[in-house]
Amino acid sequence: MTLTVDERPHALVELLWLREAHHLEPQGANLPPLLSDTPDDASIASDAATRADWERLWPQVWHKALDHVGRETDPRLFDRVQETIDGSPERAALLREIVGPDVRDYFGHDTFADASYRKWEQKGMDEFISSRPRALEESPERRDLDALIPAWRAGLTRIVTIPCREVHTHKIGPNTLLVTERTRADTESFRHALASFS
Numbered sequence: 001m002t003l004t005v006d007e008r009p010h011a012l013v014e015l016l017w018l019r020e021a022h023h024l025e026p027q028g029a030n031l032p033p034l035l036s037d038t039p040d041d042a043s044i045a046s047d048a049a050t051r052a053d054w055e056r057l058w059p060q061v062w063h064k065a066l067d068h069v070g071r072e073t074d075p076r077l078f079d080r081v082q083e084t085i086d087g088s089p090e091r092a093a094l095l096r097e098i099v100g101p102d103v104r105d106y107f108g109h110d111t112f113a114d115a116s117y118r119k120w121e122q123k124g125m126d127e128f129i130s131s132r133p134r135a136l137e138e139s140p141e142r143r144d145l146d147a148l149i150p151a152w153r154a155g156l157t158r159i160v161t162i163p164c165r166e167v168h169t170h171k172i173g174p175n176t177l178l179v180t181e182r183t184r185a186d187t188e189s190f191r192h193a194l195a196s197f198s
Helices: 010-021 048-070 076-082 089-099 103-107 115-130 145-153 181-185 187-197
Strands: 004-007 158-162 169-172 176-180
Touching (some): 010 048, 010 103, 010 115, 010 158, 048 169, 048 176, 076 089, 169 187, 176 187, 181 187
Parallel strands (some): 004 158
Antiparallel strands (some): 169 176
16 A cells, blocks of 8 residues: 655645735635634735735635645656756746646745744744654554545545644545645544545
């Protein structure tokens, strides 16, 4: 059994911070719940027109980033990158296909130079590292192996987690399941999420 657990993918985490630090209220289907650790308000203020644009754009970028996280990367892409010229448009296109959408291209690089983002990201990483299981047997996947096996047999190969406060589960493509850290930490919630995959 091969299973990848992708905890706190960078693009998704950036989008979640942006939504809350700038008080965005995007609308759409299957949007994630609020963060479990609310960040300080952004110190680099955005005006009302910018926030309105960002609110409209946020769900589109969220789904693009989510789709990318849910896709298996073709290992041949790495070989193809090596065959391209440094700085060439071909190389740039291949690298974008490997790393996925860059949230900063949509919302500006300066937006994430914010002190609120740096503080929140560091605190979240520290908490994430300190809460890691010390042994494989302590992982949620090992703990709930009997619930995981049917989902794996149904095609589950990747679990993606986001640091949100509520229980939330969303199937991404044929092989990936998005869950909140809270969902994955709680046996009953995680088993229910796994059962929804199969």
